[in-house]
Amino acid sequence: MEKFNLKKRIVNLSVLVLICLLLCKNQSFSQPTIYFKSVISSGLNSPIQLVNAGDGTNRIFIVEKGGTIKVFNSAFTSLGTFLTVDGVLNSGEQGLLSMAFHPDYETNGTFFVYYNNLDGNLEIARYKVNPGNANLANEGSKTIVKTILHPDQPNHNGGELHFGSDGYLYLSIGDGGGGDDPNNNAQNPTRLLGKILRIAVNTTDVGPIYTNPADNPYPDGNGGKNEVFATGLRNPFRWSFDSGTGDMWIGDVGQGAREEINHRTAATLSAANYGWGCYEGTLTHNNADCIPNAQYHFPIHEYVTNSAAGNSVVGGVVYRGTLHPEMQGYYIGGDFKSGNLHIIGPVSGTITTTVRTSTITDVADFGEAENGEIYAVALTSGAVYNLTPQNPLPVDLISFTGVSGNEGVRLNWKTAMEKDFRQFDVEYSTNAKSFSQVGSVYPKNSVTGSEYQFFHSVNSAQTLYYRLKMVDQDDSFKYSTIISIDSGNENVSANFVRPSLIDSKMMHLLIEEPFNSFELVSANGNVLMRKDITNESGDLNIPVESVSSGMYIVRLQGNERILNQKVLIVK
Known part of the structure; x- marks a missing residue:
């Protein structure tokens, strides 16, 4: 009897689990559709980042790769040039890459920039706002915070500054360039390349310009800690903190196999090892670069490099605005080449990923306004777009x-x-x-x-x-x-497949005169499908769900003539 009751309880429990799974599936969230609405279409030269000052003014600051920072009001009306950073090397991946405002900017007027100096090395500099003009920085206030040697190669500079909720300044650094990280910089915690760095910056000229937090995870060999906070990155060009949770999201550009988006919660950021060059995404890359017994953290999302999906991931942000509740809690990133959007979330529930195609390519940054709204900055075209779930066209x-x-x-x-x-x-x-x-x-x-x-x-x-x-x-x-x-010599009656670009499971024909047979012919002349259409007229539907994407010829044969029409089937 006890065994019978136990079996019965197991069966009942299984049924409950099944019901729960079905209910959880039915309660899953659908990913929002994202549209690009143009807010700036001219006047910018190679914009590479969009940030806000967090000072209650709702202004937008656009970083240009050549060294200029421009400021706009909340309606994207230009307020002029905020700052031109001197000593910037603008070549290829090099240039002015990022800026970040101090959490107390409203009172101390301090902000930081990150760029390649004229020697090609990486440099963090501190500036102050002009005390008499909030839309103009004091160029003479520049103080070099740190210079990081970037030998030999001009690429893999990383590139983004952010302040964390702890008040420390975080910076992403690439592995130093070249294929396969030849010096294994990314896995070596004593080197600053291929890392996320964390430092405590000073906003005054009294005392050291910066120090390393005591709870940074790696020793500097002198009884303190070095700047390294997380390791194992190839080229973390764009990354962000979730302003709602403090989680870190990193887009790490791949070499030739995988583009990846990494995610760590606020409680698991320190000493995270994202794998490069032991791993590229979830694929083993170079066993010689692996650290024995290391705990590697694999990406939350990855895709094939140099494919239709793209070849250069651009890390995004989690939406925490109020205008679009359907976007709340979703991470939105993209790919520079393909324009594909990668939507992950909601981060507070069962996380799913959707990839949506877009005609907007060359996006170099996804940035937040002070109200939490998300914007995309296109490097080549110079355009800036607001990301919205609503079709912006009237x-x-x-x-x-x-x-x-x-x-x-x-x-x-x-x-x-x-x-x-x-x-x-x-x-x-x-x-x-x-x-x-x-x-x-x-x-x-x-x-x-x-x-x-x-x-x-x-x-x-x-x-x-x-x-x-x-x-x-x-x-x-x-x-x-x-x-x-x-077009050309074809006449109206020869256009019998409508539309001739077929992206559904059904091909639609309009038969306006007698024909005996329908044929679908491949590009090399093989007849893939044949149907007797004697006595057929008017609308005729032909299933094509089993036919691969490609160009085909549809042939109608009758007693008096044969008609051919090219069609394109897209799956």
């Missing part, structure tokens, strides 16, 4: 189609709503990758929507790809889906 596109005729390609589109919208830019491509603008159409700005038409003159028979770039008054924009058109 237009709702409901259809976009096109056909080829004697006059060229005729594009048609329809909207359901427009309000104070600037224009539609029509772009085309011959390869669905590189697009060029062929014209613009100005909207009717009807709150109930409108219909539009655009003609593109084409002289040769080829497959063309079109998209609409919908541009708002503040330069923010969004692209439509891409459609493909067989």
Whole structure:
């Protein structure tokens, strides 16, 4: 009887666990959709970081790689140049990389910058604000806090300063450059390269300019502690503290195998070893660099380097603003090359990761305003964007189609709503990758929507790809889906697959005359699918969920003629 009751209790417990798992799954959070809304579209030269002073003014400071720091009010109206840092080497990955305001900046007016000096070495300098002008720093107040030798290589400088909730200044340093960390700097706690450093800075000229906190984890050999706080990093170009929890999030740029995002809670930051160059991500990289019995901390998220996902991770921030509750507690980072966004969270619950594609590339930093709102800074284009979960465009596109005729390609589109919208830019491509603008159409700005038409003159028979770039008054924009058109000598009746760019599980055909068979033909001429369509007319749906992505020819054969149309299947 006791065994029976025990089995019964085990069964009941199993059922309860199953129910709990199902409920937990049903209660999981969905990742927010993130849009880029332009707030600055001109006037910046290689912006590399966005920060705030935390002084109650809601101003925004933009660090430019060449050495200039510019200041804006909360509406992103320029307030001028705050400071031009002298002695900055601006070449390749080198330049002015970061600034951080002291936690008591409102009262002491002290801030710090990080850059490559003219010798290529890494330098932290302290400045004071001009006492007579809050939007202007005192250039003559510069004091060098520390110079870190960065021998031989100009890359892997790391690059970001932050003050922690403990009042100490933290700095990310790259491994010194070159492939495979040849000197094993990252794993050696007596060297400053490949690390997170932590120092106690002095805001006055009395006493040492900085000291090392007594609870830093590694000894300096003289009875004290050195600057090293965490080890095992390759090039931690962008990282952040979660302003809500104090957790540390580090984007560490990979060598050739993995890009990684590392996360440690506020209680587990000290002496963390993130693995490089023993590991690259979770992959073993070089056993010779491994420390026996070391406890390595693997990334919370990683992806393949030099893939469609990108090749240069950019560490992000956790959203702690109030304007967008659906973003609360989510970490948002990205990739410099691909523009992909990596959304992780919510950090207070079961953490999941979503990768979302974006057309905004070359983002060098994700920064926070004083109110907790998140912004992205694009290095090459010089643009600054606000990250928001709401579509920033006051237009709702409901259809976009096109056909080829004697006059060229005729594009048609329809909207359901427009309000104070600037224009539609029509772009085309011959390869669905590189697009060029062929014209613009100005909207009717009807709150109930409108219909539009655009003609593109084409002289040769080829497959063309079109998209609409919908541009708002503040330069923010969004692209439509891409459609493909067989142009030139093709006539309207030959455009029977609509749309010819197929990104769903179904191919849609419009049969306007009698045909006997449908065939799907690969690029090398193999017939992959054949269907008898005798007596079929009107709309015909063909399942293509088992067909791989690529270019194909759809062939309709009848008694009097054969029609061919190119289609692009995208999964």
